[in-house]
Amino acid sequence: MLKAVALISLLFTSLLAQASYFDTSPWPEIRKKRIAVLLPNALNAAQVDAWLVICRENNNDPLADHVGCENAGQTAAFLFYNHAGQFHSMAFSPSGESTALRDSQLLDEVISVERSGSAIDMVANYINEKNFNKVAINISSTNAQADGLSYTQHIALSKALGPEASKRLVSADEVVYQWLSIKLPEEIDIMRKAAALTAQWQIEAYQEIIPGVTTDADVARFLKAKMKAAGVGDAWAPAQNPNVNSGTDRGHSHATNKVIQAGDVIQTDFGIRVYDRWVTDIQRFAYVLKEGETEAPEDIATYWQNAKQGRHAAFSAMKPGIRGIDVDAAQRKVMADTGSLPLMWSTGHPVGYVAHDTGPNLGGSKAVSVRPAAQRKLAVGMTFAFDGFYSWHLPSGEPKTISVEEMVHITEDGAEYLIPPQEDLVLVKAEQQQ
Incomplete structure (x- = not known):
């Protein structure tokens, strides 16, 4: 289970932030x-x-x-x-x-x-x-x-x-x-602050994990408690937010009672709704160190770098006038070059009033059928959540995917991150203090 002290204290930690940030809706x-x-x-x-x-x-x-x-x-x-x-x-x-x-x-x-x-x-x-x-x-x-x-x-x-x-x-x-599809600067500022909270809470949740004891569902409950204390809502279906997964790929799903073990790569797909209006969609990844490890092993570290390389390719491609399908193609090339397993998911999607908002779809370059929105062009004021992908087979033969999901908005010069992207895997120690 998560640390008892943390579970109790988190019910009060966000009250000051709530009073100053979520008071009166703009x-x-x-x-x-x-x-x-x-x-x-x-x-x-x-x-x-x-x-x-x-x-x-x-x-x-x-x-x-x-x-x-x-x-x-x-x-x-x-x-x-x-x-x-x-x-x-x-x-x-x-x-x-x-x-x-x-x-x-x-x-x-x-x-x-x-x-x-x-x-x-x-x-x-x-x-x-x-x-x-x-x-x-x-x-x-x-x-x-x-x-x-x-x-x-x-x-x-x-x-x-x-x-x-x-x-x-x-x-x-x-x-x-x-x-x-276009958001005002004031809206982007609100989403930027919400994105910072979304990422911060995921990191805090990882810091509370006790390998061999904590389950994926425990991590999800920690984040739900954070949301309740801060007075924010779910960015998508509450039963599937957050989606915490330390095992094989599950797609859009709920967190299960799987116990987190040493050697696991943990994915958390999480989004909050602020002012009952604007939403976030951010993923953060962690690796659970095995006994004697101080960093992720070479294979996991390589997969992480490959996923970041795909993220960078997509980010660099996002400019006004570029089609969504072309952003996806830039990322898919990196996947092919680095030997990733193929994936069904789009590189990204608009985000704002809902998690999958109106606007260009960043997908379709390798799909059997292409969404019409993938042919749409990016424009200044659009906001997106997008992934850098790398997928491989676990020892069980089942697939595991790193999907480094970040949020950006489009400026005249290209894409700009709403918050700093995740550069390093969060490392969960084999024996965190209880």
């Missing part, structure tokens, strides 16, 4: 800026006149709280459009919610909808009056974040617009892609 102001600054560009890039988001209670659109309709009770319609060189944001909001929405000063205009009225009918009339050429709606077969319009809402909207205007409805795939 999301309201950041959301306002994202709508005013980034959304007009997204509409232009997507070549649509308007974007319509229809919201409702209990089963809301995935982007409801990105546009301001997270509190919808009755149906609400939020419309964003460019017209005559000006950007406009407006909502047709139920009367019971319109006052609070107006007070938030998020949108240019809020039109109250009486309880007997229909927000869908009202926005349809407005769209017909403006005679927009293309109106984007949240239907998508490739991006769940852009697929929030329900079947019945789609039917009601089409009926309200009429057959001719309904022909002008298009998928909001491109609008959502262009908008969500």
Whole structure:
């Protein structure tokens, strides 16, 4: 088990950090800026006149709280459009919610909808009056974040617009892609601080391991306790976060009761959610020293260097205008040159509001089928989690992979790490003090 003192003390260690860092969410102001600054560009890039988001209670659109309709009770319609060189944001909001929405000063205009009225009918009339050429709606077969319009809402909207205007409805795939894939500098700063905590806690967890006693699940519980004390959430499915694995590859999975032994290479894939908004995705690796060892043996040290070499190749390839598939290819070349086993996973993925966010996929160069997002180009303001891979066979014949996962954002000059990358394996002593 982990040190009893550590388990007790960690419940209190992050209270000061919580008070100073996680107090008041900056999301309201950041959301306002994202709508005013980034959304007009997204509409232009997507070549649509308007974007319509229809919201409702209990089963809301995935982007409801990105546009301001997270509190919808009755149906609400939020419309964003460019017209005559000006950007406009407006909502047709139920009367019971319109006052609070107006007070938030998020949108240019809020039109109250009486309880007997229909927000869908009202926005349809407005769209017909403006005679927009293309109106984007949240239907998508490739991006769940852009697929929030329900079947019945789609039917009601089409009926309200009429057959001719309904022909002008298009998928909001491109609008959502262009908008969500770019993060403001303020958001990147928040993710940078969260990434530092994510990595720090993993190192602290490794320092508490007692070989032959501590299990992978014990390490996961340590990190869960850290999260609870600091008031942060999970970056992905709680049952699989963190994924602590001292044995053979398990992919996306939960930590098991496997006892950590001398000679093990430990992988921890861990992410936190701060302000209930931004997430991290970072992996840290450790080696458990055998009796008499003071450093990792030559083979493990070589595998680690190979993985870092792949990470460096991917990092160097990440520049504005480069396709995601080309970043993956740079890393795969190193894998081939160093004799790594082939792997199914992409080199990297966008990260931000969710662990696998909207943006270019850093994969596909060796895959049977290539995700369309792998053909997308990197741009300034995008944020990624990416791996340097090296995989080999354990004595049992099963595969083991080092995946040196870090977080970066894209600048005009290329990629920039959010926090310093892991350069050395964490060494767990054969007999740590109990």
